Amino acid sequence: MLSRNRLSKLIAGAAALTVFAAVALTAAPADARNRTGAFLGGLAAGAIIGGVVAGAGAPVYAAPPPPVYVAPAPVYDDAVAYCMRRFRSYNPHTGTYIGYDGIERPCP
Structure with missing residues (x-):
């Protein structure tokens, strides 16, 4: 058309x-x-x-969309990786996990 x-x-x-x-x-x-x-x-x-x-004017070109930046996946050391595998409630930002008794404890 x-x-x-x-x-x-x-x-x-x-x-x-x-x-x-x-x-x-x-x-x-x-x-x-x-x-x-x-x-x-x-x-x-x-x-x-x-x-x-x-x-008849010059053709108008649209600017390309801005690039999308994605944060890289975090890289953890061995102790953090161990705690993440062992405790489902482990929080790598605080370095603690929540035990079965509901108390927040540091990961060894």
């Missing part, structure tokens, strides 16, 4: 060609000296074509 800008250019170009063809094919005697119609037709065609060309 044509974009709105291209479609309007296509319609304007078709209109300009129609006006130009109508002016060029107007029946007139060979010795006719009145060139006002040709002048006005050329003026109209030039105005339409000039408007289409002047209206």
Whole structure:
């Protein structure tokens, strides 16, 4: 499907060609000296074509999306890794776990 800008250019170009063809094919005697119609037709065609060309601006490009940064996975030392495997309630930020009695205790 044509974009709105291209479609309007296509319609304007078709209109300009129609006006130009109508002016060029107007029946007139060979010795006719009145060139006002040709002048006005050329003026109209030039105005339409000039408007289409002047209206065509530079293409607009959208900026790419910003990069997404992901924090790396935390790296734990051996003691923290041991406590994380042994106690499900282990909190590596505090270094403690919650025992079966509900008391928070430090991991050895």
